[in-house]
Amino acid sequence: MTSQTHAMLDEASTVLLTPGGLDLAALDDGLGHAMGPGIDYADLYFQRSWHEGWVLEDGEVKEASYNIDGGVGVRAQAGEKTGFAYSNQITGDALAETGRTAAGIVRRGDRLAVAPGVAMTSQARYAGIDPLTGLSAEDKIAMLKLADRVARAADPSVTQVSASLTGVHEVVLVRASDGTLAADIRPLVRFNVSVIAVRNGRRERGSAGGGGRYAMQRLRDENVAERYAKEAVRQALVNLEAVDAPAGQMPVVLGPGWPGILLHEAVGHGLEGDFNRKGSSAFAGRIGERVASPGVTVVDDATLADRRGSLSVDDEGTPGQSTTLIEDGILTGYMQDKVNARLMGMAPTGNARRESFAHLPMPRMTNTYMRAGSDDPADILKSVTRGIYAVSFGGGQVDITSGKFVFSASEAYLIEDGRITAPVKGATLIGNGPEAMGRVSMIGHDMELDTGIGVCGKEGQGVPVGVGQPTLKLDELTVGGTQS
Amino acid sequence: MTQAFDAAAQQTLLESRARMAVELARRLGADACEVGGSVDQGVSVSVREGEVETVELSRDQGIAVTVYVGQRKGSASSSDAGEASVRAVVEKALAIARHTGEDPASGLADARLMATELPDLDVHHPWPLSIDEATDLALRCESAGRGMAGIKSSDGASLSTGEGVRVYANSHGFLGSQSGSRHSLSCMLIAEDENGMQRDYDYTSARAPRDLATAEAVGESAARRTLQRLGARRPATGRMPVLFDSTLASGLVGHLMGAIAGGALYRQASFLCERLNDALFPEWFSLGERPMEVGAMASSPFDGDGVQTRDNVFIRDGRLASYMLSAYSARRLGLETTGNAGGARNLRLTAPLESREALLARMGRGVLVTELMGQGVNGVTGDYSRGAAGFWVEEGRIQHPVEEFTIAGNLETMFKGLIGIGDDIDTRGSIHTGSWLVDEMMVAGG
Numbered sequence: 001m002t003s004q005t006h007a008m009l010d011e012a013s014t015v016l017l018t019p020g021g022l023d024l025a026a027l028d029d030g031l032g033h034a035m036g037p038g039i040d041y042a043d044l045y046f047q048r049s050w051h052e053g054w055v056l057e058d059g060e061v062k063e064a065s066y067n068i069d070g071g072v073g074v075r076a077q078a079g080e081k082t083g084f085a086y087s088n089q090i091t092g093d094a095l096a097e098t099g100r101t102a103a104g105i106v107r108r109g110d111r112l113a114v115a116p117g118v119a120m121t122s123q124a125r126y127a128g129i130d131p132l133t134g135l136s137a138e139d140k141i142a143m144l145k146l147a148d149r150v151a152r153a154a155d156p157s158v159t160q161v162s163a164s165l166t167g168v169h170e171v172v173l174v175r176a177s178d179g180t181l182a183a184d185i186r187p188l189v190r191f192n193v194s195v196i197a198v199r200n201g202r203r204e205r206g207s208a209g210g211g212g213r214y215a216m217q218r219l220r221d222e223n224v225a226e227r228y229a230k231e232a233v234r235q236a237l238v239n240l241e242a243v244d245a246p247a248g249q250m251p252v253v254l255g256p257g258w259p260g261i262l263l264h265e266a267v268g269h270g271l272e273g274d275f276n277r278k279g280s281s282a283f284a285g286r287i288g289e290r291v292a293s294p295g296v297t298v299v300d301d302a303t304l305a306d307r308r309g310s311l312s313v314d315d316e317g318t319p320g321q322s323t324t325l326i327e328d329g330i331l332t333g334y335m336q337d338k339v340n341a342r343l344m345g346m347a348p349t350g351n352a353r354r355e356s357f358a359h360l361p362m363p364r365m366t367n368t369y370m371r372a373g374s375d376d377p378a379d380i381l382k383s384v385t386r387g388i389y390a391v392s393f394g395g396g397q398v399d400i401t402s403g404k405f406v407f408s409a410s411e412a413y414l415i416e417d418g419r420i421t422a423p424v425k426g427a428t429l430i431g432n433g434p435e436a437m438g439r440v441s442m443i444g445h446d447m448e449l450d451t452g453i454g455v456c457g458k459e460g461q462g463v464p465v466g467v468g469q470p471t472l473k474l475d476e477l478t479v480g481g482t483q484s
Numbered sequence: 485m486t487q488a489f490d491a492a493a494q495q496t497l498l499e500s501r502a503r504m505a506v507e508l509a510r511r512l513g514a515d516a517c518e519v520g521g522s523v524d525q526g527v528s529v530s531v532r533e534g535e536v537e538t539v540e541l542s543r544d545q546g547i548a549v550t551v552y553v554g555q556r557k558g559s560a561s562s563s564d565a566g567e568a569s570v571r572a573v574v575e576k577a578l579a580i581a582r583h584t585g586e587d588p589a590s591g592l593a594d595a596r597l598m599a600t601e602l603p604d605l606d607v608h609h610p611w612p613l614s615i616d617e618a619t620d621l622a623l624r625c626e627s628a629g630r631g632m633a634g635i636k637s638s639d640g641a642s643l644s645t646g647e648g649v650r651v652y653a654n655s656h657g658f659l660g661s662q663s664g665s666r667h668s669l670s671c672m673l674i675a676e677d678e679n680g681m682q683r684d685y686d687y688t689s690a691r692a693p694r695d696l697a698t699a700e701a702v703g704e705s706a707a708r709r710t711l712q713r714l715g716a717r718r719p720a721t722g723r724m725p726v727l728f729d730s731t732l733a734s735g736l737v738g739h740l741m742g743a744i745a746g747g748a749l750y751r752q753a754s755f756l757c758e759r760l761n762d763a764l765f766p767e768w769f770s771l772g773e774r775p776m777e778v779g780a781m782a783s784s785p786f787d788g789d790g791v792q793t794r795d796n797v798f799i800r801d802g803r804l805a806s807y808m809l810s811a812y813s814a815r816r817l818g819l820e821t822t823g824n825a826g827g828a829r830n831l832r833l834t835a836p837l838e839s840r841e842a843l844l845a846r847m848g849r850g851v852l853v854t855e856l857m858g859q860g861v862n863g864v865t866g867d868y869s870r871g872a873a874g875f876w877v878e879e880g881r882i883q884h885p886v887e888e889f890t891i892a893g894n895l896e897t898m899f900k901g902l903i904g905i906g907d908d909i910d911t912r913g914s915i916h917t918g919s920w921l922v923d924e925m926m927v928a929g930g
Contacts, residue, residue: 065559065580068576070563082537084540205862247926279674394859397858426862428871430857432888478928481926
């Protein structure tokens with residue numbers, strides 16, 4: 001056990017267990033309740049989180065909120081069956097009651113022993129700190145007011161500015177019947193600016209933001225208030241000039257960074273272990289097959305330092321790792337949690353995530369991105385006679401069974417004769433994941449990760465994620481504009 | 485349910501914690517205070533391919549406190565409504581109010597608006613269901629769907645039942661409580677042909693178990709919906725009428741309500757700013773809310789400010805008759821609250837209704853949309869562009885399923901272009917409406 005792992009466990013134990021009169025040794029008994037007859041795996045997930053949010057509107061920070069959340073989730077499994085219960089009390093009595101409830105899915109069978117806890121050694125991918133304490137309330141308010149001043153000064157058409165600063169300090173501890181014992185302290189911060197610009201009776205919004213798993217001071221040191229304020233205004237001004245988007249099939253060039261949400265939707269969800277175990281994904285049973293153009297390599301990487309989607313250990317206590325999902329166009333792997341990995345005869349990949357102790361873990365993405373290719377982004381644009389260049393998106397959705405995905409551009413342009421011309425509004429892109437990946441014809445050398453704004457929703461659970469990609473050309477995609 | 489839930493006892497406890505929070509906040513220096521609290525409990529059983537997959541027991545509680553010191557505001561909340569936690573939350577909210585800026589519009593709603601008529605709206609109908617009974621219902625539902633010819637596999641069926649209590653109190657002395665229940669049963673199935681797999685689902689949801697559709701009806705309907713999607717093609721690109729199925733038309737009502745919500749208006753983040761009394765819809769169309777409807781999904785005698793709810797009319801004879809305002813957003817706009825803190829309750833429309841056949845006949849050639857994907861709705865401009873799936877209609881009749889296309893337009897044009905409403909009212913949510921026929925949108929397909 002490294003001293004760092006030891007320190008993390010000690011701190012998590014002090015925060016999570018001590019107030020309810022528990023300690024690490026007491027967890028064996030607690031887990032024993034969930035290891036009822038016929039249960040072959042059980043785990044306890046302890047969590048406490050402190051969430052702080054400051055919001056500026058009309059030049060003033062009028063709203064701020066603070067939320068304290070926490071409790072323990074107890075899961076018991078027998079084959080493919082899962083029993084789950086949780087409590088917001090972390091006490092011996094609560095462990096006994098929730099454990100017995102979770103184990104109630106099976107009434108008969110052998111009672112298996114709980115393996116002794118062995119502290120999981122994992123490399124920290126971010127500092128185990130409380131990100132909320134580094135800046136004073138005055139400092140936080142000053143950052144928000146700076147964003148307001150910068151945005152208003154940037155252009156006279158800016159009529160509304162809202163800015164927010166949020167941070168979460170989260171402490172988790174996992175103890176499972178297979179001997180897993182792991183703790184993690186996860187900071188997460190974010191700064192956002194949104195503006196409304198009005199000109200000639202037309203009204204448009206622009207927004208920008210970012211963050212990661214680090215202290216709030218870093219947001220100030222990196223001067224995000226000014227940068228995101230200017231970026232939000234720039235986007236709103238572009239949209240004020242935007243013309244209606246064309247409709248129909250055409251080549252689409254995606255800019256680097258956040259447009260990687262395409263990969264997240266078109267490929268990522270379809271490669272999550274649960275959908276593939278159930279055979280409900282369009283990618284099920286296709287490992288070793290070509291699912292994308294040559295040159296397309298997609299990875300899910302929890303190990304990137306300080307990124308929004310990174311995890312030192314996942315929510316089952318498995319160390320975060322980098323998993324190659326598609327290599328040079330060939331499907332090489334799925335993202336797994338323990339259950340789906342076991343049922344599919346594969347290894348867990350550190351992708352088990354849950355929104356909170358009150359939710360069951362599932363295989364989820366961390367930071368998902370496409371590796372750089374060799375094309376010059378300028379050449380990619382030059383190769384298009386008539387098409388769309390999309391650089392920012394509002395969000396997307398996928399039907400993993402049919403493979404259909406949709407995403408909506410928040411900043412996009414027409415490409416005419418190899419040149420970027422007018423900005424377009426209301427462009428929605430729709431396609432089929434495996435088909436679209438086969439239409440990638442050029443890959444830029446400019447891989448970028450997003451600024452740290454993604455929230456992924458699955459079965460009602462939201463978790464922070466990262467995406468990224470280089471400039472990318474898809475030979476044909478359907479653009480859902482209003483102009484024929 | 486395996487865990488007993490004593491709603492009356494939980495209500496008494498929550499009310500005492502809410503009173504305690506208000507008193508404590510006043511004692512510690514708040515000029516005004518409001519508290520929301522809730523306790524919910526439920527069971528959810530999921531089955532797949534004839535076997536139990538998950539059994540989840542949920543028990544959530546929460547308390548949220550907002551304090552006002554002069555015109556400054558601070559909020560804090562916790563997932564633990566215990567006494568120690570309530571104290572910590574009040575102290576934290578007060579600490580925050582020392583830092584926030586003065587807001588002339590902040591504060592409680594006027595005391596004279598507090599709800600005084602607090603009838604029992606009959607929305608609490610617990611379902612004393614054992615895990616085995618819940619499992620049996622989910623299995624019956626799935627089995628009815630899997631049994632239909634052409635269904636390849638199941639993505640699962642799930643039964644959820646839950647009940648809870650919520651309380652709102654403020655320093656005017658107002659205290660309102662309401663207990664409620666919600667039960668649902670859903671089923672998702674997969675079918676496959678040479679073109680690939682298709683998936684669809686159906687569900688039933690109600691306050692009272694007696695109002696749910698039968699397990700078999702839900703499973704069979706999910707199977708029919710899934711099978712209908714096989715053989716889907718891409719529609720032609722062009723301008724044509726679009727019929728939004730009733731399950732989606734409630735979303736269009738939702739976009740309208742989002743655009744006339746006070747928060748969007750005072751932020752100028754709506755395409756319907758300063759449009760009161762304008763004709764937005766055809767004159768045969770009216771829309772209002774019925775917050776006191778007995779047994780309905782969103783019934784409540786008081787809103788999120790403690791204000792008495794009322795039967796608002798938002799669209800009267802096609803014209804925008806009222807915005808949807810809370811005490812705060814009303815002050816920001818120089819208007820009076822409409823009792824809509826927390827949103828609209830039980831939206832109902834008044835319009836001549838037509839059969840599906842009549843609407844298809846009027847449409848002639850176009851698309852019937854039964855699924856929408858993505859978030860392509862811009863509330864600031866009204867621009868609308870979303871992924872869709874559904875059916876191709878020609879000569880007034882459904883021809884074949886269609887998928888992988890987008891429909892695009894602008895909400896304002898779509899509202900004005902509403903030319904018919906179906907009699908197939910979807911009553912499962914808090915917005916009740918039939919299908920909407922919109923005269924023309926841009927369809928982008930193959």
